[in-house]
Amino acid sequence: DKLFSGFSKTRDNLAVIDELLLYWNLSETDRVLDELEEILLVSDFGPRITIKIVESLREDILAGKLKSGSEIKDALKRSVLDLLTKKGNKTDLQLGFRKPAVVLIVGVNGGGKTTSLGKLAYRLKNDGAKILMAAGDTFRAAASDQLEIWAERTGCDIVVAKEEKAKASSVLSQAVKRGKEEGFDVVLCDTSGRLHTNYGLMEELIACKKAVGKVVPGAPNEILLVLDGNTGLNMLPQAREFNEVVGITGLILTKLDGSARGGCVVSVVDELGIPVKFVGVGEGVEDLQPFDAEAFVNAVFS
Ligand code: GDP
Numbered sequence: 001d002k003l004f005s006g007f008s009k010t011r012d013n014l015a016v017i018d019e020l021l022l023y024w025n026l027s028e029t030d031r032v033l034d035e036l037e038e039i040l041l042v043s044d045f046g047p048r049i050t051i052k053i054v055e056s057l058r059e060d061i062l063a064g065k066l067k068s069g070s071e072i073k074d075a076l077k078r079s080v081l082d083l084l085t086k087k088g089n090k091t092d093l094q095l096g097f098r099k100p101a102v103v104l105i106v107g108v109n110g111g112g113k114t115t116s117l118g119k120l121a122y123r124l125k126n127d128g129a130k131i132l133m134a135a136g137d138t139f140r141a142a143a144s145d146q147l148e149i150w151a152e153r154t155g156c157d158i159v160v161a162k163e164e165k166a167k168a169s170s171v172l173s174q175a176v177k178r179g180k181e182e183g184f185d186v187v188l189c190d191t192s193g194r195l196h197t198n199y200g201l202m203e204e205l206i207a208c209k210k211a212v213g214k215v216v217p218g219a220p221n222e223i224l225l226v227l228d229g230n231t232g233l234n235m236l237p238q239a240r241e242f243n244e245v246v247g248i249t250g251l252i253l254t255k256l257d258g259s260a261r262g263g264c265v266v267s268v269v270d271e272l273g274i275p276v277k278f279v280g281v282g283e284g285v286e287d288l289q290p291f292d293a294e295a296f297v298n299a300v301f302s
Pocket of ligand 1: 107108109110111112113114115116193226254255256257258279280281282283287
């Protein structure tokens with residue numbers, strides 16, 4: 001399984017846990033939990049989550065609820081799973097009832113926005129939806145060429161800027177208008193990759209959001225933030241910034257087929273309360289999977 005081939009780094013770190021817990025006994029609880037804390041920290045879980053997990057394990061051990069190393073390991077996996085699957089978090093796409101549904105794909109450059117958009121188009125088209133792509137990355141010249149390749153590959157229509165240096169918001173607005181007139185089910189909007197610290201580009205993102213909402217009330221239905229699975233702890237400030245500016249409704253984690261680091265994902269989901277909706281596990285059309293929290297936990301803590 002492609003997901004399982006990722007996380008090798010995290011898994012190597014976490015493999016120590018098994019050995020640690022094998023020799024656990026009640027008198028060694030403090031030492032074992034201190035070591036577990038270290039391991040979770042180097043695996044990018046971040047201090048907040050790490051303390052939360054370790055303290056809840058300590059409580060359950062002292063209350064006599066966990067009596068063996070394997071029970072502790074199971075409890076550890078369960079608490080990570082609970083953090084990843086918050087109540088009320090919808091992990092499937094929420095496309096509403098008005099047509100077309102509009103999905104904005106946002107994120108920093110190189111994270112996998114365009115690729116994820118292409119793969120998502122393929123998925124939705126296979127489910128029977130009529131998909132229109134919108135090349136809203138007007139900042140980088142090659143970006144719309146790249147999206148056009150995906151349009152061809154997936155057999156989807158696409159709207160690109162007619163003139164050079166077109167405003168992203170006007171391209172997206174045109175696309176959603178066309179989507180409405182021609183009965184498309186979903187308009188998937190690419191946006192330009194930006195540093196989350198670049199204020200001007202963040203402003204543009206707000207303009208994009210407003211522009212599509214003027215054409216279809218309630219749009220965009222989803223604003224998906226694409227995060228490169230290899231980003232490490234920097235993922236959290238990135239997600240925080242995008243969320244504050246436009247309000248993120250879901251995450252797409254990419255490159256989980258590489259040596260992605262799993263821990264920080266848990267921090268993002270826990271702190272921002274935003275669900276992971278899809279994971280990217282390769283560069284092919286079929287390499288986007290709905291997020292499966294249990295498979296994720298099993299891949300990380302095998
Ligand atoms: P953008 O700048 O955010 O639009 O990023 P791109 O979609 O251009 O992707 C950047 C690079 O990452 C490209 O070479 C993609 O093929 C690659 N990429 C994207 N998603 C994945 C993934 O899930 N797995 C792997 N292995 N590569 C990916």
